[in-house]
Amino acid sequence: MSKIIEKVQAAGVVGAGGAGFPTHVKLAAKAEIYIVNCAECEPMLRTDQQLAARYPELLLEGLNQAMKATGAREGIIALKAKYKAAIKAIQPLLPPNIRIGILRDIYPAGDEVMTIWLTTGRRVPPGGIPINIGVVVNNVQTVMNIAKAMRGQAVTTKTLTVTGAVKSPATVTVPVGTTLTEVLDLAGGAVCAEAAYIDGGPMMGNLVADLSAPVTKTTGGLIVLPADHLLIRRKQQSVQSVLQIAKTVCEQCCYCTELCPRHIIGHELPPHLIVRSVNHNAVGNPQLLQSALTCSECGVCEAYSCPVGISPMRVNVALKGEFRAHNIRYQGDLRQADPMAEHRLIPSSRLVSRLHLQPWYPPDAPLRQENYQPERVCIPLRQHIGAPAVAVIKEGDLVEAGQLIAEMPADALGARIHASITGTVEQVSPQVITIRKGGATS
Ligand code: SF4
Ligand code: SF4
Structure with missing residues (x-):
């Protein structure tokens, strides 16, 4: 085991932007390209862009170590063009083998499969992972934690945005294990009578059932919205109700498939056909149904595409559960990408409007300097x-x-x-x- 991997393992570094895959395992792969994902495409979250702007040296140090461990010859820092402060801070420090990959302000630019495609043109095969095409992706906090691990510092804090219906939206750093109640207090508390909470972004985050839950190494953010907000009601919907709506009103307009980010880059995944199949008691080609396993759960079909309020994503999630319980894996080829793919990605401003987020969409959530100290x-x-x-x-x-x-x-x-x-x-x-x-x- 290399010294870098040893130190990253010793420091307990895991993927800070997703499910928490242990980083030392990722670093053991041999890669050609290492991407730092700073797309932060979920509307409202402002953590990675601010960390990159404030600590560019730390970010580059971590990326450099990650590239050494994996043997990657090229490093890419994927940033939206609108993250001007981060670009300005990083640009002068770039060595010849690292570049900034500029992204448009679209959703889901931060889904790693899309980040790779948008910055390199490479396409991860359906059911595959980035290393299958020679790429490793980690988010900003993970890469900074790699740099800290090399200095002997373990992962003990998490930086996250607290925003929405709060008094003072902020991006705060707290020790792992701090309660979400305390995190909410750091932003001045909720400003609506009856509030509901999302851990992560509005699109892919999960409802928080209990604010006494602790912040973990993977907590994505804390979004506060009125309890009767469209997004909250949608996330509370039962699978039975999702399936019932799909059965009664799907008009097979195909918008969910035409705008599905995975479908447009050449994955089979056709949500409209999966919904049709499920509506007819799963009659259909088994491989087509199994393509639900390749759904990223980005929520575009549910929140943006469907004109009649169906959630093909939730149908896919239900199918995934069934297939995984039976150890079924998807096996299908990468197809031709949609020639219009670039133009089918969703502008963030339109997504925010479609999600009715404007009243709760502060222009900023400044990164606080001080680290909170809980009792x-x-x-x-x-x-x-x-x-x-x-x-x-x-x-x-x-x-x-x-x-x-x-x-x-x-x-x-x-x-x-x-x-x-x-x-x-x-x-x-x-x-x-x-x-x-x-x-x-x-
Ligand atoms: S967008 Fe909605 S109505 Fe249209 S095919 Fe998909 S699920 Fe059916
Ligand atoms: S959530 Fe919907 S749009 Fe996103 S990948 Fe899955 S099927 Fe496609």
Whole structure:
């Protein structure tokens, strides 16, 4: 194992922008191109663009290490043209083997398959992963965490945007394990009578059921909206109701397929045919149905394309669950891309308007300098893909911020976990470790 991979593994670095795939595993692949994904295409989120503008040296240091580990000859920092501050900060520091890949302000520019296509012209095959075409993609915070890992710093904080119906939208840095309630307070609290919350962006984020939940290494953001907002109601819809609407009103207009980002770059995935098939009790070509497995869940079909309020995405999610339970994988070829593909991507401004977000769409969510210090953190032992980490400390132990508190289980995919504050271990369970600031338990 290379020194870089060893240090990244020791620091517990995982993909900060997605499901938390352990980064040391990604770095063990041999790649030609390494892409830093700073597209941040979810409307409202403003974390990566601001981090890139404020810490360009750290970003380039991390990218340089990642390229060394994977042997990549080219590095690309994918940024939207409108992120002028980030471009201005990074441009003068670029070595000859790293370039900025400029993206239009479209959705979903930050879906890694689309980021790769938009910046390199390469297309990930359906059911494939970026390394199949020689590319590794990581987001901004992950790459910065690689740089910190090389300095011996473990992942103990997360930077996220808190925005929407809040008093003072902000982008804040908090120790992992801080509650979402505290994060909300940092933005002055909700300003609507009855609020609902989304973890992540409005398109791909999930409803938050409980604000006492902790921030993890992968928390995408905290969006606050009125509880009766269209987006909230849509996310609350049951699968049964989604399927019923699909059955009664799908007019087979094909818009969902014509605008599906995966379909337009040459993946089979035809949401309108999948909906039709499901409406007729899954009659149809099994491979066509299985192409649901290649759906990125970007939400374009649900939130933008369908004129009658159907969610082909939710139909796909239901099918994915069935197929995965039976270990069924999609096998299909990459087809010709739509010659109009570039023009079928959704301008972010139109998406914001379609989502009725304008009243809750602040122009900014400034990145705060100071790091918040909570009294207590509740650190989950599974913040990544793979097996949960195993505690190596016990109740009553004094721990320092950055100290290892849970180890990867032997011979399993996973990531280490570190104390995010200095204090006393209050509770250890197979799911979480709670640490209270200070030297003695109460
Ligand atoms: S866009 Fe809606 S109505 Fe049109 S085919 Fe797709 S699901 Fe049916
Ligand atoms: S969510 Fe809809 S638009 Fe997005 S990839 Fe899946 S089928 Fe295509």
